[in-house]
Amino acid sequence: MKSRHQFLLILALLAFTAINLTPVFWAFLTSLKQPVDAFAIPPKLVFSPTLMFHYEVWTERGFWSFLVNSLVVSVATVVISVPLGAMAGYALARSRSRHRQPVLFGLLAVRMFPQILLAIPFFIMANALGLIDTYFALIVSFVAINQPFTIWLMRSFFVDVPLELDQAARIDGCNEWQVFFKVVLPVVKPGLVVAAIFSFLLGFNEFLFALILSGSGTKTLPVAIAEYGGEDVAYWSISAAAAIGIMLPPLLLTLFAQKHLVRGMTVGAVKG
Amino acid sequence: MSIRKSERAYLLFLLPSALVVAVVLLFPLGYAVYLSFFRYFMGGENPAFIGLDNYTSLLSDSRTLWALLNTLVIVVASVALQFVVGFAVAYGLFRLARGGGVAATLNFIPHIVTPVVGALFMKWMFAGRWGLIDGLLTSVGITPPNWLGDPAWATATIILADTWRFAPFMTLVLYAGLQAMDQSILEAAAVDGAGGWALISRVIVPALKPIILFVLAIRTMDAVRYFDIIYVLTGGGPGTATETLTTYTYVLGFRALEVGKASALGVLTLALILLMMTGLVSWIYRRERGDF
Numbered sequence: 121m122k123s124r125h126q127f128l129l130i131l132a133l134l135a136f137t138a139i140n141l142t143p144v145f146w147a148f149l150t151s152l153k154q155p156v157d158a159f160a161i162p163p164k165l166v167f168s169p170t171l172m173f174h175y176e177v178w179t180e181r182g183f184w185s186f187l188v189n190s191l192v193v194s195v196a197t198v199v200i201s202v203p204l205g206a207m208a209g210y211a212l213a214r215s216r217s218r219h220r221q222p223v224l225f226g227l228l229a230v231r232m233f234p235q236i237l238l239a240i241p242f243f244i245m246a247n248a249l250g251l252i253d254t255y256f257a258l259i260v261s262f263v264a265i266n267q268p269f270t271i272w273l274m275r276s277f278f279v280d281v282p283l284e285l286d287q288a289a290r291i292d293g294c295n296e297w298q299v300f301f302k303v304v305l306p307v308v309k310p311g312l313v314v315a316a317i318f319s320f321l322l323g324f325n326e327f328l329f330a331l332i333l334s335g336s337g338t339k340t341l342p343v344a345i346a347e348y349g350g351e352d353v354a355y356w357s358i359s360a361a362a363a364i365g366i367m368l369p370p371l372l373l374t375l376f377a378q379k380h381l382v383r384g385m386t387v388g389a390v391k392g
Numbered sequence: 393m394s395i396r397k398s399e400r401a402y403l404l405f406l407l408p409s410a411l412v413v414a415v416v417l418l419f420p421l422g423y424a425v426y427l428s429f430f431r432y433f434m435g436g437e438n439p440a441f442i443g444l445d446n447y448t449s450l451l452s453d454s455r456t457l458w459a460l461l462n463t464l465v466i467v468v469a470s471v472a473l474q475f476v477v478g479f480a481v482a483y484g485l486f487r488l489a490r491g492g493g494v495a496a497t498l499n500f501i502p503h504i505v506t507p508v509v510g511a512l513f514m515k516w517m518f519a520g521r522w523g524l525i526d527g528l529l530t531s532v533g534i535t536p537p538n539w540l541g542d543p544a545w546a547t548a549t550i551i552l553a554d555t556w557r558f559a560p561f562m563t564l565v566l567y568a569g570l571q572a573m574d575q576s577i578l579e580a581a582a583v584d585g586a587g588g589w590a591l592i593s594r595v596i597v598p599a600l601k602p603i604i605l606f607v608l609a610i611r612t613m614d615a616v617r618y619f620d621i622i623y624v625l626t627g628g629g630p631g632t633a634t635e636t637l638t639t640y641t642y643v644l645g646f647r648a649l650e651v652g653k654a655s656a657l658g659v660l661t662l663a664l665i666l667l668m669m670t671g672l673v674s675w676i677y678r679r680e681r682g683d684f
Contacts, residue, residue, distance in 0.1 A: 162531030237658030264416035
């Protein structure tokens with residue numbers, strides 16, 4: 121009885137997983153297909169695969185430079201956002217001020233902002249300052265929208281560090297900066313890794329602000345692939361190849377961060 | 393080392409981040425609210441103060457109400473659907489004797505994919521004629537509906553696409569919750585003869601309530617402002633059939649360049665989100681006094 125249940129359960133989960141991953145698998149197949157195979161009806165599972173579209177999209181279609189743009193922006197977001205967020209998270213985990221709670225909830229409210237509302241003033245301000253199509257505009261906006269998340273996440277890690285550690289370090293003569301930097305920060309290294317990965321993903325995946333603030337010199341991968349779109353069926357194999365390539369860095373990073381995924385996804389609220 | 397001295401240090405720790413948030417988030421927000429009282433075309437003449445006219449014209453415009461209705465339909469339907477699917481899969485994984493971790497990771501992939509890319513994956517499934525689904529249906533002689541071109545089907549397709557992306561998020565969090573549950577409760581319930589549905593509704597759901605409320609709340613808030621999937625899949629179309637508050641704001645601001653009016657719609661969306669948030673928080677507090 122028990123094993124029959126297990127068998128049915130495995131069957132159901134396998135079927136679900138197969139359906140769930142079909143869109144990804146299908147895009148992968150399309151990226152290997154010549155147009156004549158891509159538009160065959162009934163859809164073809166067996167065909168002679170080609171890597172030429174993967175090659176073409178990254179070299180001849182300029183996706184290489186969009187990848188560079190995406191990496192520059194994402195790495196800069198991590199490098200700026202994580203230290204700022206860690207410092208603020210530490211302060212909000214340790215402070216006993218009565219303003220602490222309002223600040224935390226205020227940050228939560230900021231995280232809920234409809235980003236389209238910010239997109240309008242961002243565009244007007246960046247335009248007025250001549251910052252459209254600069255890395256600077258993209259990085260600053262990504263860092264800002266990433267701050268509430270990073271602060272909450274880091275705070276949840278700092279809260280777990282016993283206060284006695286700080287006090288012992290103070291007794292040993294550390295000043296506040298040394299307590300933070302030399303004593304507490306090393307303890308929350310896993311938190312820094314999770315924050316870094318999620319900040320990178322935000323920079324790599326962000327679409328709306330990149331769409332508005334980037335230009336021909338700073339276009340990131342999501343904006344580029346959205347332009348290729350699926351409108352013109354002639355481009356399907358090319359854009360499928362790009363889509364599969366774009367998917368890989370987030371996929372690898374997330375697998376790497378698997379242990380802390382739940383905590384990152386829930387901003388520290390659920391400690392998986 | 394007085395407490396006050398530490399507190400002053402904490403303030404300094406907070407300062408850089410606070411500056412960024414103030415300059416790059418709060419100031420633009422204030423500017424958007426300010427703009428919402430002006431008639432202002434981007435690149436056109438100087439803004440003209442018109443008081444609440446943007447708001448009154450938006451609220452009396454059937455296109456706004458339609459976008460609001462679409463938003464609510466898409467949010468409620470997709471959050472409900474992804475919760476049911478997410479919970480079912482999480483429970484299935486939890487009941488699996490072994491291999492639950494691997495299966496969880498595999499099923500999480502749709503959520504990892506860059507949103508725009510995920511939306512394109514969906515588009516290649518549902519695209520008319522050449523999409524996988526149409527290809528399969530026509531080859532067995534069924535005439536498929538126009539998934540992205542028919543108003544009702546386009547809405548349904550968006551709900552499905554959103555579910556494909558976010559059910560895995562629900563699964564992951566709820567699966568973690570199930571694993572963190574006190575397993576002795578489950579054993580005790582099983583001894584008492586509670587099985588299947590009774591076990592889920594009487595034991596598991598109450599025990600996971602905080603996590604369930606959390607995922608529902610966060611998904612609802614995020615779904616209201618979601619943009620990427622709809623922009624790529626239908627762009628709000630056909631016509632305005634799948635236009636939400638967010639895509640309408642985008643059209644107003646970046647296609648029609650009516651930034652004053654677009655800001656007003658953004659402010660209205662923010663008000664809606666804040667209203668939902670306070671409603672939700674106070675509802676949770678009232679029901680869970682002490683628990684939360």
